[in-house]
Amino acid sequence: NAGVTQTPKFQVLKTGQSMTLQCAQDMNHEYMSWYRQDPGMGLRLIHYSVGAGITDQGEVPNGYNVSRSTTEDFPLRLLSAAPSQTSVYFCASSYSYNSRSGANVLTFGAGSRLTVL
Amino acid sequence: KNQVEQSPQSLIILEGKNCTLQCNYTVSPFSNLRWYKQDTGRGPVSLTIMTFSENTKSNGRYTATLDADTKQSSLHITASQLSDSASYICVVSANTNAGKSTFGDGTTLTVKP
Numbered sequence: 001n002a003g004v005t006q007t008p009k010f011q012v013l014k015t016g017q018s019m020t021l022q023c024a025q026d027m028n029h030e031y032m033s034w035y036r037q038d039p040g041m042g043l044r045l046i047h048y049s050v051g052a053g054i055t056d057q058g059e060v061p062n063g064y065n066v067s068r069s070t071t072e073d074f075p076l077r078l079l080s081a082a083p084s085q086t087s088v089y090f091c092a093s094s095y096s097y098n099s100r101s102g103a104n105v106l107t108f109g110a111g112s113r114l115t116v117l
Numbered sequence: 118k119n120q121v122e123q124s125p126q127s128l129i130i131l132e133g134k135n136c137t138l139q140c141n142y143t144v145s146p147f148s149n150l151r152w153y154k155q156d157t158g159r160g161p162v163s164l165t166i167m168t169f170s171e172n173t174k175s176n177g178r179y180t181a182t183l184d185a186d187t188k189q190s191s192l193h194i195t196a197s198q199l200s201d202s203a204s205y206i207c208v209v210s211a212n213t214n215a216g217k218s219t220f221g222d223g224t225t226l227t228v229k230p
Binding site for chain 2: 004040041042043044045090092104105106107108109110111
């Protein structure tokens with residue numbers, strides 16, 4: 001049981017380049033989400049999905065796109081990378097989701113460290 | 118605006134000592150509060166989750182308390198070990214904020230031999 005797998009672990013981009021951070025989970029979790037973590041700040045929600053075919057914006061969605069074509073995969077796309085997107089990105093999933101209280105306990109991936117020059 | 122404030126920002130203790138981390142929140146209406154442990158270079162891992170009716174929950178040497186009236190939670194670590202060195206994150210969910218939780222900035226704990 002691999003849990004939540006993120007790739008790549010490290011990536012360096014030049015301003016304006018695009019790339020996709022991959023996230024896969026093998027726990028049949030219905031809820032998946034992407035966060036960014038910056039020094040001195042709490043985790044901030046970028047996008048989330050409550051099931052295949054359903055996505056929604058989080059707190060800081062600008063500059064990022066997501067899709068959820070399968071239950072297992074939830075890729076995060078950077079359309080035109082900017083230095084402000086230098087951060088550590090975490091994918092997380094949860095086995096259940098409540099429309100009022102949100103996701104249950106989250107299982108996080110190991111993170112992807114992105115540097116934009 | 119929903120907020121979660123954690124204190125202290127950082128803490129250094131000697132191995133074997135106890136410590137208590139604080140979490141104050143303004144999230145309303147309250148649904149649940151979770152504590153996560155994040156080792157350096159790793160993703161957060163869940164320690165405890167508490168709902169409105171729960172005052173205390175333990176996970177080994179970790180004990181979380183919740184006072185929903187004062188909107189405060191604490192995480193008590195007993196007989197600390199070097200492996201407890203990590204960031205501890207408090208996360209609070211509201212009962213109307215679908216899909217979104219409010220994360221605290223975390224407390225960085227360093228346990229020294």
